[in-house]
Amino acid sequence: MSKLAIHSGVPVVPKGLHRRWPIISQEDKEAVLRVLDRGILAGPHAPEVRALEEEFAHYVGVRHCLATNSGTAALHMAIAADGVGPGDEVITSAFTYIATPLAILHQNAIPVFVDIDPRTFNLDPAKVEERITERTRAIVAVHIHGLPADMVEIQAVASKHGLLLIEDAAQAHGAEYRGQKVGSLGDMGVFSLNVTKNLPCGEGGLFMTNSDAYRERAAMVRFDGEVGSSPEGWTLEHPLDDEKEPVVQTVGWMYLMSEPSAALARSQLKRLEEVNARGCQNAQVLSEHLSKLPGVKPPFVPPDRTHIFHKYRVTLHPEALGLEIEPAVFRDLILQALRAEGVEAVLWQTVPLPGQPLFQRLEGYGKGCPWSCFKGERVYRVEEYPETKRLLDASIVIGSQSYPLFAQPLELMDRYAEAFQKIFSRIGDLLSVGRGRMQ
Ligand SMILES: Cc1ncc(COP(=O)(O)O)c(C=O)c1O
Known part of the structure; x- marks a missing residue:
């Protein structure tokens, strides 16, 4: 495989394969x-x-x-x-x-x-x-x-x-x-x-x-x-x-x-059923590939329900690769590397909602907030939502809003999987350059 695209290699996903959402017939x-x-x-x-x-x-x-x-x-x-x-x-x-x-x-x-x-x-x-x-x-x-x-x-x-x-x-x-x-x-x-x-x-x-x-x-x-x-x-x-x-x-x-x-x-x-079926098929193929890759976990679907994969979120586990790195730093490096390879990927939120400035300003209340109901009675602490924080620090949505997974042709999923495999097989390169840049 060639160099990572983020290091000027050839991107795995060729341009022109993606389908933009919404599809208007x-x-x-x-x-x-x-x-x-x-x-x-x-x-x-x-x-x-x-x-x-x-x-x-x-x-x-x-x-x-x-x-x-x-x-x-x-x-x-x-x-x-x-x-x-x-x-x-x-x-x-x-x-x-x-x-x-x-x-x-x-x-x-x-x-x-x-x-x-x-x-x-x-x-x-x-x-x-x-x-x-x-x-x-x-x-x-x-x-x-x-x-x-x-x-x-x-x-x-x-x-x-x-x-x-x-x-x-x-x-x-x-x-x-x-x-x-x-x-x-x-x-x-x-x-x-x-x-x-x-x-x-x-x-x-x-x-x-x-x-x-x-x-x-x-x-x-x-x-x-x-x-x-x-x-x-x-x-x-x-x-x-x-x-x-x-x-x-x-x-x-x-x-x-x-x-x-x-x-x-x-x-x-x-066409909703068709859209959902395409999303499920794409998710299934991508999940099959990614489940073989240490350090990445595809989304979990309990057997008693169906997922329509409006968003397909993978979690990243650098510890499974023996890496000691801040989860959010690892996440951002992988995100940039995926994008460089031509994969559509976004974060879609980085803090638990109670951490939004809106709720943080409610702290101590009475400071010009229009919602009389709070009046200093409630303090929102992000630390009270450790699982949400952990998830957001260590996960990426594959597919963007403009190019979501459920709109894409199936063949793109093999390319996406290839991009992941390429990046994870060169994780040392990614980390050394990425860390070097951060110093
Ligand atoms: C979970 C959730 N709730 C509520 C909404 C609000 O819907 P709308 O944007 O149509 O007002 C959205 C839309 O993004 C959503 O994702």
Whole structure:
């Protein structure tokens, strides 16, 4: 094998093999054009929005779905729908996207983080109970990277303490847990349709529930607090005229999805299974190769669930190679070496969420923070989430947001594996030059 590409060798992965995400088909374009031809661009009863809600509810296996303009909005609707409010505590994972705790803060409630299980990267159910207080109202279980969380164990804790259980399935469209689709396992579930997701429409989200009451309240939160007219009153001739005076029952926001987005989401939904299958096949091939390489561990999938590999994260273990090196230093060297070989790779977070400046500034409180709920009562310490910290210091996501694994042709996986093999067979070269540069 030639020199490492980072040392001016020839990259293993030739240019031009990658497929950029999202993939837009002719069918997608026609679906959006049909909306423009129809001339109906928005509304809670507009045809594409309604059809998307029905189709996705059927796909997930729940009674109700509400389309929204983001996953964050859908999450906020779920938290608000049960009346979670100021001072209430909501438990979630220390390893998720910032939108999860933000949606809790949007209700003036307090995010309480729990460390992860290092094997699944999901919230560790054994640690949830320790965080429950008399103010705890809900748990938001995140299916991070597309792998379902330990729902039976989390549900058991929620039921024991009478807590609401919300699924943040923003990254997990179509993933299954014990034969059931995520989004149908908790009291409410939410998905993101952001452009990076396996089911993209630009910006969008979906709120799911089997409960009539939650659906009704979430619909009010979605549409400026209005109870909303019934779909029966909606006509193609007067699509923008609601004869009823708005009846406003509660504080609401404007979280409606627009029609072109809904049309694109419906069209993409037809290919979701294909996208997920490609992601799984790519992940399986890459994992087979990487599991033979000391120092790298492919992601773990428990046998009772499916992973849709929205993100494919490998952990690095320099100790398995007899190396004494800071995990984050090793991680960064491998990341740079992989990129030089032409592998798409990113970090996607480097600190547990409680370590974000937002939460660190909450310390001592009253210092201009808008969230009255904290008032100096809560201090977020990153040291309380050692597994999350360890994971982020020693792992890399293979595939980027623009070129995720689930969009790539299968043959690229052999090249990716080759790049890993090349780098790990020349780890001495990488470390000596890398360290030299750092001195
Ligand atoms: C785990 C998680 N939760 C919530 C969200 C928020 O979704 P959106 O970006 O559509 O608001 C995301 C999106 O990236 C996510 O990954």
